[in-house]
Amino acid sequence: MKTLLETAGLRKVYTAGKIQIEALRGVDLRIREGELVAIMGPSGCGKSTLMHVLGAMTKPTAGKVVIDGQEISGMGDNELTRIRRDKIGFVFQKFNLLPTLTARANIDIARYIHGNGVRSNGHDQHLREILQLLMIENKMGRKPSELSGGEQQRFAIARAVANQPAILLADEPTGSLDSKNSEVVLNMFRELNRKFRQTVILVTHNPELAAFTDRLIEMRDGVIVGDNDSVSWDTESELAQPAPSV
Amino acid sequence: MNKQMIIAGLKARPVRTTVSLLAVALEVVLILVVVGLTSGISDETGRRTEGVGADILLQPPNSSLFLALSNTTMPIVLRERLRELPGIKAITPVQTLVNSSAGLEIIYGIEPDTFDAVSNGFIWHKGRLFNAPDEVVVDDIYAKAKGVTVGDTVELVNHKFKVCGIVEHGKGARLFISLKMAQEMTGQTGKASLFFIKLTDPDRVETAIAEIKRLLEGYGVIPLREYARLMMSNSMPALDAFISSVVFIALCIGVLVIFLSMYTTITERTREIGILRSLGASKTFIVTLIFEESAAVCLAGALIGIGSSFLIARIIMAVFPTLTILITPDWITRAVIFAVLSGIIGSLYPSLKAAQQDPVEALAYE
Numbered sequence: 001m002k003t004l005l006e007t008a009g010l011r012k013v014y015t016a017g018k019i020q021i022e023a024l025r026g027v028d029l030r031i032r033e034g035e036l037v038a039i040m041g042p043s044g045c046g047k048s049t050l051m052h053v054l055g056a057m058t059k060p061t062a063g064k065v066v067i068d069g070q071e072i073s074g075m076g077d078n079e080l081t082r083i084r085r086d087k088i089g090f091v092f093q094k095f096n097l098l099p100t101l102t103a104r105a106n107i108d109i110a111r112y113i114h115g116n117g118v119r120s121n122g123h124d125q126h127l128r129e130i131l132q133l134l135m136i137e138n139k140m141g142r143k144p145s146e147l148s149g150g151e152q153q154r155f156a157i158a159r160a161v162a163n164q165p166a167i168l169l170a171d172e173p174t175g176s177l178d179s180k181n182s183e184v185v186l187n188m189f190r191e192l193n194r195k196f197r198q199t200v201i202l203v204t205h206n207p208e209l210a211a212f213t214d215r216l217i218e219m220r221d222g223v224i225v226g227d228n229d230s231v232s233w234d235t236e237s238e239l240a241q242p243a244p245s246v
Numbered sequence: 247m248n249k250q251m252i253i254a255g256l257k258a259r260p261v262r263t264t265v266s267l268l269a270v271a272l273e274v275v276l277i278l279v280v281v282g283l284t285s286g287i288s289d290e291t292g293r294r295t296e297g298v299g300a301d302i303l304l305q306p307p308n309s310s311l312f313l314a315l316s317n318t319t320m321p322i323v324l325r326e327r328l329r330e331l332p333g334i335k336a337i338t339p340v341q342t343l344v345n346s347s348a349g350l351e352i353i354y355g356i357e358p359d360t361f362d363a364v365s366n367g368f369i370w371h372k373g374r375l376f377n378a379p380d381e382v383v384v385d386d387i388y389a390k391a392k393g394v395t396v397g398d399t400v401e402l403v404n405h406k407f408k409v410c411g412i413v414e415h416g417k418g419a420r421l422f423i424s425l426k427m428a429q430e431m432t433g434q435t436g437k438a439s440l441f442f443i444k445l446t447d448p449d450r451v452e453t454a455i456a457e458i459k460r461l462l463e464g465y466g467v468i469p470l471r472e473y474a475r476l477m478m479s480n481s482m483p484a485l486d487a488f489i490s491s492v493v494f495i496a497l498c499i500g501v502l503v504i505f506l507s508m509y510t511t512i513t514e515r516t517r518e519i520g521i522l523r524s525l526g527a528s529k530t531f532i533v534t535l536i537f538e539e540s541a542a543v544c545l546a547g548a549l550i551g552i553g554s555s556f557l558i559a560r561i562i563m564a565v566f567p568t569l570t571i572l573i574t575p576d577w578i579t580r581a582v583i584f585a586v587l588s589g590i591i592g593s594l595y596p597s598l599k600a601a602q603q604d605p606v607e608a609l610a611y612e
Contacts, residue, residue: 096524109525
């Protein structure tokens with residue numbers, strides 16, 4: 001299977017006043033196309049920072065990140081924006097639907113941005129199938145405030161995958177949901193992965209969530225401490241050379 | 247899609263949207279009504295002066311086109327020399343006075359016979375011409391505005407006058423007394439503030455003006471058909487400065503309000519901006535969105551302002567019939583441009599600030 005995402009020697013340092021916080025301390029990671037992966041670890045272990053770097057939301061302090069064949073660590077803001085627009089779909093713990101827009105408009109705005117300002121009619125069949133899968137077709141006219149938490153998260157997922165991104169990144173997607181809705185949402189991720197071969201990376205501190213995934217990567221103190229990847233790699237790493245240190 | 251987002255954003259914050267709209271509307275009203283009032287009064291005065299029906303206005307040296315501001319006079323005997331020029335049909339001397347007890351009114355002291363010869367006479371609504379020094383003829387607008395009719399007494403320049411007649415407006419002033427009385431009141435016996443000159447052939451105006459200028463060097467000689475235009479142009483630098491000041495203040499109001507509105511908008515919507523950035527929206531997209539929202543507020547506010555200006559103008563003119571507010575397409579266009587300009591200037595910093603926000607920090611904003 002094709003390597004979709006790869007990091008080498010990934011480091012991220014935040015500066016708060018005179019204090020430097022090393023959130024990522026050399027992360028080496030490879031994720032294949034079509035995988036359903038959970039990145040798990042306690043709060044503060046750097047998993048959200050990793051998600052932001054993998055999602056081209058922020059640049060690493062050092063190290064390399066290759067997303068779908070493109071090395072992003074040296075990219076400027078415009079190029080990172082393009083990567084987010086073309087390759088990434090985000091799902092957040094707090095849903096992050098635009099509150100003034102209807103659920104339909106929330107999806108439309110993602111497609112509009114993806115179409116670079118042009119209203120897109122493409123992907124309609126794909127979107128229909130997604131909406132059917134998520135069972136939210138009949139609530140498209142509602143505003144986020146008129147939806148339950150589970151419904152909001154399902155719309156957030158629909159928005160994230162509406163443009164068929166290479167990678168779906170979900171940061172604590174069940175963190176604001178009750179157990180019943182959590183299960184529904186997690187099943188949706190699994191269905192998306194199975195049915196559409198959508199690459200999904202779930203970031204969580206919840207061990208129960210890991211049971212829904214094929215692969216579990218464990219993090220602690222900014223480094224990967226465990227990976228139950230059972231499939232052998234049939235290609236060499238593109239980032240075989242060690243990354244420069246900070 | 248941007249339109250949908252902008253409308254939804256504006257609807258979601260109705261109080262701020264309303265205040266912003268009203269502030270922009272106020273900016274436009276301030277421009278249109280104040281400019282309309284100043285230019286309206288000048289234009290109406292100009293047209294009224296042109297309405298005398300003369301071809302040439304003659305004033306003593308160093309006189310102002312604003313007749314109310316002129317206190318220079320010239321001997322009436324000059325009329326005899328002017329009559330010797332070819333093509334002069336009629337000349338009427340006028341002594342102007344200013345009544346400032348209730349507003350600013352020009353009173354014409356006239357010679358009825360020669361004034362009629364130049365202006366083809368008054369159109370009478372009521373009453374008759376003055377027979378006595380303490381009688382005054384008023385025009386219909388003044389009568390309506392002051393609620394006076396024939397037989398009533400009005401006080402002008404500390405003198406009591408009895409209204410003896412009401413005439414159709416449009417013949418120079420709104421109040422007419424005898425020239426002799428006007429001369430006595432101003433202490434300018436045998437003198438006049440201006441001459442209205444009627445030619446036998448109106449096409450000879452330029453030639454006649456040249457001849458008068460040769461005869462009376464340094465005197466103000468202007469064709470009356472250009473009076474209004476001259477009043478509104480460079481002859482009134484103080485008015486230009488006043489209008490510029492009003493426009494500048496209005497623009498400042500607009501800029502500050504839009505700045506405040508857009509600044510609070512982007513602060514309130516930091517998280518939304520983060521969401522858009524996470525979806526792949528570029529900085530340009532964010533800047534454009536803020537600009538478009540501000541432009542929408544400014545254009546809608548400008549429309550409200552234009553409508554309100556016409557309404558306010560009607561109310562003012564109904565309450566004060568002697569006032570004229572001239573709202574021209576030219577100034578409407580300028581007011582809209584100023585409103586949009588204030589939107590652009592006011593939203594420049596907020597939009598750039600919004601675009602510069604770090605997506606991760608913006609998403610973490612509570």
